[in-house]
Amino acid sequence: MTLRQHPKIELHLHLEGAAPPAFIRGLSQEKKIDISGIFDERGHYAYRDFWHFLKVYEAATSVLVTPMDYHRLTLAVLEQSAENGVIYGETFLSPDFCGGRDLGAWREYLHAIEEAAAIARIQMGITLRGIVTPIRHFGPDKAREVAVCAAETAGAFVTGFGIAGDEKVCEPADFAWSFDCAREAGLGITAHAGEWRGPDHIRATLKALNPTRMGHGVRAIEDLALVDELAERGTVLEVCPGSNIALGIYPDWRKHPIGQLFDRGVKVTVSTDDPPFFHTSLTREWDRLADAFDWDAGVFATLNRTALDAAFCDRDTKETLAKTLEAAHG
Numbered sequence: 001m002t003l004r005q006h007p008k009i010e011l012h013l014h015l016e017g018a019a020p021p022a023f024i025r026g027l028s029q030e031k032k033i034d035i036s037g038i039f040d041e042r043g044h045y046a047y048r049d050f051w052h053f054l055k056v057y058e059a060a061t062s063v064l065v066t067p068m069d070y071h072r073l074t075l076a077v078l079e080q081s082a083e084n085g086v087i088y089g090e091t092f093l094s095p096d097f098c099g100g101r102d103l104g105a106w107r108e109y110l111h112a113i114e115e116a117a118a119i120a121r122i123q124m125g126i127t128l129r130g131i132v133t134p135i136r137h138f139g140p141d142k143a144r145e146v147a148v149c150a151a152e153t154a155g156a157f158v159t160g161f162g163i164a165g166d167e168k169v170c171e172p173a174d175f176a177w178s179f180d181c182a183r184e185a186g187l188g189i190t191a192h193a194g195e196w197r198g199p200d201h202i203r204a205t206l207k208a209l210n211p212t213r214m215g216h217g218v219r220a221i222e223d224l225a226l227v228d229e230l231a232e233r234g235t236v237l238e239v240c241p242g243s244n245i246a247l248g249i250y251p252d253w254r255k256h257p258i259g260q261l262f263d264r265g266v267k268v269t270v271s272t273d274d275p276p277f278f279h280t281s282l283t284r285e286w287d288r289l290a291d292a293f294d295w296d297a298g299v300f301a302t303l304n305r306t307a308l309d310a311a312f313c314d315r316d317t318k319e320t321l322a323k324t325l326e327a328a329h330g
Protein backbone atom coordinates (compact mmCIF):
# COMPACT_ATOMS: atom_id res chain seq x y z
CA MET A 1 0.00 0.00 0.00
CA THR A 2 1.43 3.42 -0.95
CA LEU A 3 1.42 6.36 1.47
CA ARG A 4 -1.22 8.05 -0.68
CA GLN A 5 -3.63 5.11 -0.39
CA HIS A 6 -3.07 4.77 3.32
CA PRO A 7 -6.11 5.79 5.39
CA LYS A 8 -5.46 9.01 7.32
CA ILE A 9 -7.01 11.08 10.09
CA GLU A 10 -6.65 14.86 9.80
CA LEU A 11 -7.52 17.19 12.68
CA HIS A 12 -6.38 20.65 11.54
CA LEU A 13 -7.76 22.09 8.32
CA HIS A 14 -9.24 25.51 7.60
CA LEU A 15 -12.16 25.06 5.21
CA GLU A 16 -11.59 28.31 3.30
CA GLY A 17 -7.83 27.75 3.36
CA ALA A 18 -8.27 24.34 1.77
CA ALA A 19 -10.18 25.72 -1.23
CA PRO A 20 -8.70 24.28 -4.44
CA PRO A 21 -7.49 27.13 -6.72
CA ALA A 22 -9.52 25.81 -9.68
CA PHE A 23 -12.67 25.93 -7.56
CA ILE A 24 -12.00 29.52 -6.45
CA ARG A 25 -11.18 30.52 -10.04
CA GLY A 26 -14.44 29.02 -11.27
CA LEU A 27 -16.47 30.77 -8.59
CA SER A 28 -14.80 34.12 -9.31
CA GLN A 29 -15.64 33.77 -13.01
CA GLU A 30 -19.27 32.94 -12.22
CA LYS A 31 -19.48 35.99 -9.98
CA LYS A 32 -17.45 38.16 -12.35
CA ILE A 33 -14.97 39.08 -9.62
CA ASP A 34 -11.47 39.54 -11.01
CA ILE A 35 -8.92 37.86 -8.73
CA SER A 36 -6.72 36.51 -11.55
CA GLY A 37 -3.69 38.26 -9.99
CA ILE A 38 -3.49 35.77 -7.11
CA PHE A 39 -2.63 32.80 -9.34
CA ASP A 40 0.68 31.92 -10.98
CA GLU A 41 0.99 30.69 -14.56
CA ARG A 42 0.28 27.10 -13.47
CA GLY A 43 -2.89 28.20 -11.70
CA HIS A 44 -1.57 27.81 -8.15
CA TYR A 45 -1.96 30.45 -5.45
CA ALA A 46 1.09 32.75 -5.61
CA TYR A 47 2.49 34.94 -2.83
CA ARG A 48 5.85 36.45 -1.95
CA ASP A 49 5.89 36.49 1.85
CA PHE A 50 3.63 36.10 4.88
CA TRP A 51 2.08 39.55 4.51
CA HIS A 52 1.31 38.86 0.85
CA PHE A 53 0.03 35.39 1.72
CA LEU A 54 -2.64 37.00 3.93
CA LYS A 55 -3.67 39.29 1.05
CA VAL A 56 -3.92 36.39 -1.40
CA TYR A 57 -5.87 34.35 1.16
CA GLU A 58 -8.28 37.24 1.67
CA ALA A 59 -8.78 37.72 -2.08
CA ALA A 60 -9.35 33.99 -2.64
CA THR A 61 -11.90 33.73 0.15
CA SER A 62 -13.70 36.93 -0.90
CA VAL A 63 -15.62 34.93 -3.52
CA LEU A 64 -17.09 32.63 -0.84
CA VAL A 65 -20.28 34.41 0.12
CA THR A 66 -23.47 32.33 0.24
CA PRO A 67 -24.37 29.09 2.02
CA MET A 68 -24.41 27.41 -1.42
CA ASP A 69 -20.81 28.60 -1.99
CA TYR A 70 -19.87 26.85 1.25
CA HIS A 71 -21.77 23.73 0.24
CA ARG A 72 -19.77 23.53 -2.98
CA LEU A 73 -16.55 24.45 -1.18
CA THR A 74 -17.04 21.62 1.32
CA LEU A 75 -17.51 19.09 -1.49
CA ALA A 76 -14.45 20.38 -3.38
CA VAL A 77 -12.29 20.24 -0.25
CA LEU A 78 -13.45 16.78 0.82
CA GLU A 79 -12.80 15.44 -2.66
CA GLN A 80 -9.15 16.51 -2.31
CA SER A 81 -8.93 15.03 1.19
CA ALA A 82 -10.46 11.73 0.10
CA GLU A 83 -8.01 11.50 -2.82
CA ASN A 84 -5.25 11.62 -0.23
CA GLY A 85 -6.69 8.79 1.80
CA VAL A 86 -8.31 10.91 4.53
CA ILE A 87 -11.15 8.88 6.05
CA TYR A 88 -11.92 11.31 8.87
CA GLY A 89 -11.30 15.04 9.00
CA GLU A 90 -12.14 17.99 11.18
CA THR A 91 -12.39 21.46 9.76
CA PHE A 92 -12.38 24.92 11.26
CA LEU A 93 -15.54 26.88 10.51
CA SER A 94 -16.15 30.45 11.48
CA PRO A 95 -19.47 32.25 11.98
CA ASP A 96 -17.36 35.39 11.40
CA PHE A 97 -17.24 34.43 7.71
CA CYS A 98 -20.47 32.43 7.63
CA GLY A 99 -23.26 34.86 8.37
CA GLY A 100 -21.42 37.58 10.29
CA ARG A 101 -22.05 35.90 13.69
CA ASP A 102 -25.82 36.05 13.27
CA LEU A 103 -27.18 32.80 14.72
CA GLY A 104 -29.96 32.41 12.15
CA ALA A 105 -27.58 32.98 9.24
CA TRP A 106 -24.95 30.70 10.80
CA ARG A 107 -27.52 27.89 10.96
CA GLU A 108 -28.12 28.25 7.22
CA TYR A 109 -24.41 28.03 6.38
CA LEU A 110 -24.01 25.12 8.73
CA HIS A 111 -26.94 23.30 7.16
CA ALA A 112 -25.37 23.74 3.70
CA ILE A 113 -21.97 22.48 4.93
CA GLU A 114 -23.49 19.52 6.79
CA GLU A 115 -25.45 18.50 3.72
CA ALA A 116 -22.26 18.51 1.67
CA ALA A 117 -20.50 16.47 4.36
CA ALA A 118 -23.34 13.91 4.26
CA ILE A 119 -22.98 13.60 0.48
CA ALA A 120 -19.20 13.18 0.78
CA ARG A 121 -19.70 10.53 3.44
CA ILE A 122 -21.75 8.43 1.03
CA GLN A 123 -19.88 9.18 -2.20
CA MET A 124 -16.27 9.42 -0.99
CA GLY A 125 -16.26 7.49 2.28
CA ILE A 126 -14.95 10.46 4.26
CA THR A 127 -16.41 11.64 7.58
CA LEU A 128 -16.25 15.32 8.57
CA ARG A 129 -16.78 17.20 11.83
CA GLY A 130 -16.73 20.96 12.42
CA ILE A 131 -14.71 22.99 14.91
CA VAL A 132 -16.16 26.46 15.39
CA THR A 133 -13.45 29.11 15.61
CA PRO A 134 -13.58 32.80 16.35
CA ILE A 135 -10.95 34.89 14.57
CA ARG A 136 -8.57 36.07 17.21
CA HIS A 137 -7.76 39.47 15.75
CA PHE A 138 -11.47 40.34 15.60
CA GLY A 139 -11.23 40.54 19.41
CA PRO A 140 -12.84 38.94 22.49
CA ASP A 141 -16.30 40.55 22.10
CA LYS A 142 -16.86 39.05 18.67
CA ALA A 143 -15.41 35.76 19.96
CA ARG A 144 -18.22 35.68 22.56
CA GLU A 145 -20.81 35.93 19.81
CA VAL A 146 -19.05 33.11 17.96
CA ALA A 147 -19.02 31.00 21.13
CA VAL A 148 -22.78 31.48 21.48
CA CYS A 149 -23.24 30.34 17.84
CA ALA A 150 -21.07 27.30 18.63
CA ALA A 151 -22.91 26.44 21.85
CA GLU A 152 -26.32 26.79 20.16
CA THR A 153 -25.36 24.48 17.31
CA ALA A 154 -23.25 21.94 19.21
CA GLY A 155 -24.26 18.42 18.28
CA ALA A 156 -23.48 15.58 15.94
CA PHE A 157 -21.59 17.75 13.43
CA VAL A 158 -20.30 20.74 15.44
CA THR A 159 -18.17 18.96 18.00
CA GLY A 160 -15.29 21.32 18.73
CA PHE A 161 -14.30 24.88 19.49
CA GLY A 162 -10.97 26.57 18.80
CA ILE A 163 -9.39 29.86 17.95
CA ALA A 164 -7.54 30.90 14.79
CA GLY A 165 -6.19 34.15 13.37
CA ASP A 166 -3.29 36.38 14.33
CA GLU A 167 -1.65 34.78 17.37
CA LYS A 168 0.15 38.00 18.26
CA VAL A 169 -3.09 39.87 18.97
CA CYS A 170 -4.71 39.67 22.46
CA GLU A 171 -3.90 37.24 25.27
CA PRO A 172 -5.46 33.78 25.77
CA ALA A 173 -7.20 34.86 28.98
CA ASP A 174 -9.18 37.43 26.95
CA PHE A 175 -11.02 34.48 25.42
CA ALA A 176 -11.63 32.46 28.60
CA TRP A 177 -15.35 33.28 28.68
CA SER A 178 -15.83 32.01 25.11
CA PHE A 179 -13.96 28.80 25.81
CA ASP A 180 -15.90 28.16 29.03
CA CYS A 181 -19.15 28.71 27.13
CA ALA A 182 -18.09 26.20 24.45
CA ARG A 183 -16.86 23.68 27.02
CA GLU A 184 -20.14 23.86 28.93
CA ALA A 185 -21.94 23.08 25.67
CA GLY A 186 -19.93 19.85 25.50
CA LEU A 187 -17.53 20.89 22.74
CA GLY A 188 -13.97 19.59 22.47
CA ILE A 189 -11.36 22.30 22.95
CA THR A 190 -8.33 23.19 20.84
CA ALA A 191 -6.43 26.45 20.31
CA HIS A 192 -3.80 27.72 17.89
CA ALA A 193 -0.65 28.59 19.84
CA GLY A 194 3.09 28.17 19.56
CA GLU A 195 3.28 28.98 15.86
CA TRP A 196 4.07 32.72 15.84
CA ARG A 197 4.71 33.03 19.60
CA GLY A 198 6.91 30.89 21.80
CA PRO A 199 6.78 28.83 25.03
CA ASP A 200 5.36 31.57 27.28
CA HIS A 201 2.36 31.89 25.06
CA ILE A 202 1.84 28.13 24.98
CA ARG A 203 1.90 28.11 28.80
CA ALA A 204 -0.56 31.03 28.97
CA THR A 205 -2.87 29.20 26.54
CA LEU A 206 -2.80 25.99 28.60
CA LYS A 207 -3.53 27.94 31.76
CA ALA A 208 -6.30 30.19 30.47
CA LEU A 209 -8.09 27.91 28.00
CA ASN A 210 -7.13 24.39 29.14
CA PRO A 211 -7.29 22.80 25.66
CA THR A 212 -6.84 19.05 25.16
CA ARG A 213 -5.35 19.82 21.74
CA MET A 214 -3.22 22.62 20.41
CA GLY A 215 -2.94 23.90 16.84
CA HIS A 216 0.80 23.80 16.01
CA GLY A 217 2.39 24.13 19.48
CA VAL A 218 5.72 23.34 17.81
CA ARG A 219 7.63 26.23 19.35
CA ALA A 220 7.40 24.39 22.68
CA ILE A 221 10.69 22.91 21.45
CA GLU A 222 12.41 26.14 22.58
CA ASP A 223 11.82 25.06 26.21
CA LEU A 224 12.35 21.37 26.98
CA ALA A 225 10.62 21.63 30.37
CA LEU A 226 7.51 22.70 28.50
CA VAL A 227 7.92 19.81 26.04
CA ASP A 228 7.97 17.42 29.00
CA GLU A 229 4.93 19.14 30.49
CA LEU A 230 3.02 18.69 27.21
CA ALA A 231 4.00 15.02 27.16
CA GLU A 232 2.89 14.60 30.76
CA ARG A 233 -0.44 16.38 30.27
CA GLY A 234 -1.04 14.37 27.10
CA THR A 235 -1.79 17.53 25.13
CA VAL A 236 -2.17 16.54 21.49
CA LEU A 237 -0.40 18.79 18.99
CA GLU A 238 -1.97 19.33 15.58
CA VAL A 239 1.33 19.75 13.76
CA CYS A 240 1.36 21.12 10.21
CA PRO A 241 5.00 20.88 9.13
CA GLY A 242 4.53 21.92 5.48
CA SER A 243 2.67 25.04 6.61
CA ASN A 244 5.45 25.96 9.07
CA ILE A 245 8.10 25.49 6.40
CA ALA A 246 6.17 27.40 3.71
CA LEU A 247 5.71 30.33 6.10
CA GLY A 248 9.38 30.31 7.10
CA ILE A 249 9.07 29.25 10.74
CA TYR A 250 11.52 26.43 10.01
CA PRO A 251 13.96 26.35 7.09
CA ASP A 252 13.42 22.74 6.00
CA TRP A 253 11.89 19.37 6.91
CA ARG A 254 14.88 18.00 8.78
CA LYS A 255 14.99 21.08 11.01
CA HIS A 256 11.29 20.85 11.83
CA PRO A 257 10.83 19.90 15.53
CA ILE A 258 8.11 17.27 14.99
CA GLY A 259 10.70 14.49 15.10
CA GLN A 260 12.13 15.68 18.41
CA LEU A 261 8.68 16.26 19.91
CA PHE A 262 7.63 12.75 18.93
CA ASP A 263 10.83 11.19 20.31
CA ARG A 264 10.35 13.03 23.61
CA GLY A 265 6.88 11.57 24.08
CA VAL A 266 4.61 14.40 22.98
CA LYS A 267 1.41 13.26 21.30
CA VAL A 268 1.84 14.63 17.79
CA THR A 269 -0.47 14.38 14.79
CA VAL A 270 -0.01 15.63 11.22
CA SER A 271 -2.27 17.96 9.27
CA THR A 272 -2.11 20.34 6.31
CA ASP A 273 -3.62 23.62 7.66
CA ASP A 274 -4.30 25.41 4.31
CA PRO A 275 -2.92 22.84 1.85
CA PRO A 276 -3.19 24.51 -1.58
CA PHE A 277 -1.62 27.69 -0.21
CA PHE A 278 1.37 25.68 0.96
CA HIS A 279 1.44 23.48 -2.15
CA THR A 280 0.93 20.43 -0.02
CA SER A 281 -1.41 17.53 0.70
CA LEU A 282 -1.51 15.04 3.56
CA THR A 283 0.19 12.48 1.31
CA ARG A 284 3.02 14.94 0.64
CA GLU A 285 3.37 15.65 4.37
CA TRP A 286 3.70 11.93 5.08
CA ASP A 287 6.18 11.51 2.21
CA ARG A 288 8.40 14.35 3.42
CA LEU A 289 8.27 13.14 7.03
CA ALA A 290 9.18 9.61 5.97
CA ASP A 291 12.21 11.06 4.13
CA ALA A 292 13.29 13.52 6.81
CA PHE A 293 12.97 11.27 9.87
CA ASP A 294 13.05 7.75 8.40
CA TRP A 295 9.53 7.22 9.67
CA ASP A 296 8.03 3.91 8.64
CA ALA A 297 4.46 2.61 8.49
CA GLY A 298 4.58 1.88 12.23
CA VAL A 299 5.13 5.53 13.09
CA PHE A 300 2.32 6.65 10.80
CA ALA A 301 0.06 4.06 12.43
CA THR A 302 0.87 5.64 15.80
CA LEU A 303 0.16 9.14 14.46
CA ASN A 304 -3.18 7.97 13.08
CA ARG A 305 -4.14 6.34 16.37
CA THR A 306 -3.17 9.43 18.35
CA ALA A 307 -5.28 11.56 16.03
CA LEU A 308 -8.26 9.22 16.26
CA ASP A 309 -8.07 9.13 20.08
CA ALA A 310 -8.00 12.95 20.14
CA ALA A 311 -10.74 13.38 17.53
CA PHE A 312 -13.82 15.34 18.54
CA CYS A 313 -16.36 12.70 17.55
CA ASP A 314 -18.59 10.11 19.18
CA ARG A 315 -17.46 6.65 20.23
CA ASP A 316 -19.34 4.75 17.50
CA THR A 317 -17.66 6.81 14.80
CA LYS A 318 -14.27 6.22 16.42
CA GLU A 319 -14.83 2.47 16.60
CA THR A 320 -15.78 2.30 12.93
CA LEU A 321 -12.73 4.34 11.93
CA ALA A 322 -10.46 2.28 14.18
CA LYS A 323 -11.48 -0.86 12.29
CA THR A 324 -10.54 0.75 8.97
CA LEU A 325 -7.15 1.80 10.38
CA GLU A 326 -6.50 -1.63 11.86
CA ALA A 327 -7.26 -3.30 8.54
CA ALA A 328 -4.75 -1.02 6.81
CA HIS A 329 -2.01 -1.12 9.43
CA GLY A 330 -2.43 -4.83 10.07
Ligand SMILES: [Zn+2]
Nearest residue numbers: 164192215273
Ligand atom coordinates in the same frame (compact mmCIF):
# COMPACT_ATOMS: atom_id res chain seq x y z
ZN1 LIG B 1 -4.31 26.59 11.42
